[in-house]
Amino acid sequence: AQSVTQLDSHVSVSEGTPVLLRCNYSSSYSPSLFWYVQHPNKGLQLLLKYTSAATLVKGINGFEAEFKKSETSFHLTKPSAHMSDAAEYFCVVTLTDSWGKLQFGAGTQVVVTP
Amino acid sequence: EAGVAQSPRYKIIEKRQSVAFWCNPISGHATLYWYQQILGQGPKLLIQFQNNGVVDDSQLPKDRFSAERLKGVDSTLKIQPAKLEDSAVYLCASSLGDNSNEQFFGPGTRLTVL
Structure with a gap:
């Protein structure tokens, strides 16, 4: 069975400093992995996705993630945090043979301080 | 391109009452999903439709929840x-x-x- 574990429930960063959100996955097969962001009172938005092409995936708003099979990780990073990055972030895996069914992690709440 | 529309945005009811939610997907999208997101958790899939047929409703509490997608749109x-x-x-x-x-x-x- 596939699953994801987000290692931090809350992350606080200062504006202009790097952001690191950690995600580990469990999968019997090569998974498809995603990061979604959820701003307050808004719908989930896809940041980036990995589907077995390049292991370093670039997304929107300066975010990127690296797929590391040896570590079963898919951490999300951004070199310099902006106030607008304050939101909840979800690491997501597609379940095998599941018609696109997504398995969400529990989420990481990001707070950005001035 | 118009996004996915939902209504109402907020609903307050008393226990044992009934409630209904409506969704209008993006035009041309064949697959529609309903998720439940409890506070502090990631979304959990309730039901998935492919056109007007149910693909997965394994997590839907069928004694109290029901969903339909007439004509494969709303x-x-x-x-x-x-x-x-x-x-x-x-x-x-x-x-x-x-x-x-x-x-x-x-x-x-x-x-x-x-």
Whole structure:
């Protein structure tokens, strides 16, 4: 069975400093992995996705993630945090043979301080 | 391009009452999903439609929840009767139904059961 574990429930960063959100996955097969962001009172938005092409995936708003099979990780990073990055972030895996069914992690709440 | 529309945005009811949520997916999207997101958790899939047929409803509490997607476009999710633990945000998402697995989410309906 596939699953994801987000290692931090809350992350606080200062504006202009790097952001690191950690995600580990469990999968019997090569998974498809995603990061979604959820701003307050808004719908989930896809940041980036990995589907077995390049292991370093670039997304929107300066975010990127690296797929590391040896570590079963898919951490999300951004070199310099902006106030607008304050939101909840979800690491997501597609379940095998599941018609696109997504398995969400529990989420990481990001707070950005001035 | 118009996004996924949901209504109402907020609903407060008392336990044992009934409630219905409506979703209009992005035009041309064959696959429609309903998720339940309890506070502090990631979204959990309730039901998935491919056109007007159910693909997966394994996590839908069928004794009280029902959903339909007549004509393969709009969808309604109903809860009857509601319980306190049904308090959550109900998210609707849609996708083309191809192998990209990219789902587009609506803003959600926040349900409070008193």
